[in-house]
Amino acid sequence: MAITIKLTNDTGMSTGNGTVWVAGWINASDSSSFKILQKGGSFAAPANPSELPFHSLPDVATVTLDESTNGNDRLLFVVAQNQPAALAISNNAPTQYAQYPYAAEPGDGVQPAGPYDVFEFGMDAQFNVTAVSGFGLNLRFSATNPATGHLQYYGIDASVSREQIGAAFTAFVANEAKTYAPAADFAELLYSAPLPGTTYMPPMIGNEFFALCDPNDMLAAKSGNYTGSTSDPLASYWDTVLAQFFAEGNRISLNLSANPAAPEIYSGICGPKTNPETGYATQAYCLSNGTNSYDIYKPKPGLQSAQYVFQQAFGNLTPAGSAGDAGLLQDAIWEALCRGVAMSGVLLPTTPLELEPGFSTLAWNNAASWYRAGSTCHYYAKFLHCSDIDGNDCRISGKSPIYYGGAAYGFSMDEDPLGPYSGPNVPSKTPFNVSSGTIKLSIGPWLGTTQASFAPSAAVR
Template sequence: MSITTLNTITLKNMTALDTSKYTVWVAGFIQQPDVYLYLNTDGNFTSDAGNYININNGLTVNVPDVTNLGNNRLVFLVTENTTTPPALSPTVGYTAYPFNAAPGVCPPGPYDIFEFGPNAQYDVSAVDSFGLNLSFTVSNDNLVYGAVPAISRPEIGEAFASFTGSDPLGSAFTQLLYTSPTGTGYPDSIMGQFSAIVSPKDWLAINPGANGLNGYWADTISAFFTQGNQLNLYLNAATVGNYSGTSDGTKYVLTGPGGITVNIPAIDFAGNQGFMQAVRGINPGENQNEYDAFNQIEAAIFQAISRGVLLDGVVAKGGSISESYTSTAWTNIENWYTNHKNAYNQNPSVYDAYAKFFHCARNHGGIIMGLNSAQTLGMAYGFSLDENPNVGSWSAGNNIPSKTNYSVGSGQDVILTIGRWFQAL
């Protein structure tokens, strides 16, 4: 039985790299309930295992109208012509580029990921580090998601260096602009550029003692979990409703709709874990609603830490806290990524300057990332959970990452661009 094409993704290689020396590659897969479909050289997905495809001259990808489980992606990679990429595994991912270290497969050159799927949201990029300047547009949608195509990789690097040099909290993040090889022969040097910008999470995984980043939010987390502190938030995902409770000094115990109880332990955010959401499996005796609410509340805390508004949503022991006080504070865009005096103890707020750069930085007389529909924040690369808030009332127009706020479906064709490698002469 033939598979109907739902929509197309036109891949455009705009790197202007010398194709006699370098190759832009793509590999992709769609996860169905019982089998993976793989991208093949004709642009179709079949059950035949797919290798990397040379897209120096572009490619039209036909998205099939099939059931999928959400684990779908196109992976883009740039190498020297003497390098052939290993086959892409849907179950064993790449390591944090440009580090030649386990776990996973070490990519030979710079790479980036585009998440997509039949009747799903589209997102660039699913990886944390900035590897390739990808962007995409959708028919009948005037937004540019991801990196502005006219901005080259060197310009993005220069903008990051300029930003970290001037931002109040940027100095600790300067080290994330990685421009040197990490070992003999690794990774491939493409026009003398080794990587672009490494995420703090990936950097700390390789360099756990990184000066300026290790324990970056230690004081914030300590204050957040002070005994007697109160939270009152509206969760708009999982088990939707209002959650309130206090900290005993080691954890928050929050009560939600229908008497649901959620424990949020301080240990989940200790050390460097503020740069990632702490995720655990379901506990014995914990029902699915409780587990889902736990995951979403920890995600909300992770987001609030990253944006520097965590302590705006806390009321100390003995004070009066109103309904939705916490979620209202965490969704106040005016305070995002600023070192304002927080509402809890009036100390300057700390935020993730790496995330701030991709969400807010402007340089070269223009915008490095396309702006969202509200024209408030950049359509930045999605940092897993650093997306639209899962608490409070939220307008989709203010969504942060380069993710559509709708599912791309029948006839909604997409143009995906691998952007310029170097500045125009």
């Protein structure tokens, strides 16, 4: 079996203004099978075991994958005027760029030469373009669904330029702030100048923004990776809704199974409890399926609450960890919070009626209720899923979303929800594994609009 990935540069930039460069690797961290992208588009062991070079896109028009992979496989695209310095290789894996935004100038070897983004792929794996750690380039790709034979599209609509995305984000945040004032605090995520109190200017091309930052990374940069403090209003953004969600006496009931014949119900009440990991007295949901029970604790207000929702890293607020049902329960809560529907799945202590088991999942998995105007939700994710080219909610304007089908990765757990779900594909990821055939991967127009190499008006879902 072999997969062919055809690369196309649709930026419309002349060589003097910027060039698309690509580096790639498969099977990172595996000493026996780690390989890097060669100039001709194949993968081979690195000629220099300490360096991963970049190639200009004309030199790599087609990438061929014809061997098994381990899930640590990437194509890294950078737009820069000159060839970026090679990435260092350590322990059979590339040392990747420092995550933006930057509180100080990144050191040699981890400082990007220009805006960048990644494409994730693998043999017999799902392919995706992700914006979990920020948006750098307007990538898009097409793949044929083996079950239907239909060609499907993922990523940024081919007719949308990077310049238009930056303008749309600014307009979108301003529009959302009209019905929910704290949405304005997300405007800082358009990264085109040094962070307040710093001097490092990220490398921009064509006077366009460097990236759209993920709010988790913005707060991490401003707080010393959450070890210090910050006056950024996003640090307290989730405080009110978390206080409401973790109020004493609240009840939730989750169904982790998508099989109607075999539901997997966890239900429980929120009450006062001391976290055994920290000794901190707070509130927690104790969720049980009759056999297993797991506690999920309320974070402290402020930066810890922001980290809990924006970063979505398992820690001492979920003592049972990320494995098994405990991790799935926490994932479902994070998804509901980010989509602005957490409270719609809560039975308040003042509500006397009883609902059917799994009532929280039923409410949370209603895609029509996600990201409503005026809600406390993840507005970076809402932009990726819902914005049209003018910065309006495409569900209201009737125009096409910036991402094909509104499918995007806006936060770490931004997947199709657990349990019964009949809505659209959530992430910009193939819902099927790719093991053969041709994938067409393009970098979209930089300024204005250009004639793109493929430009369907909407994704086939």
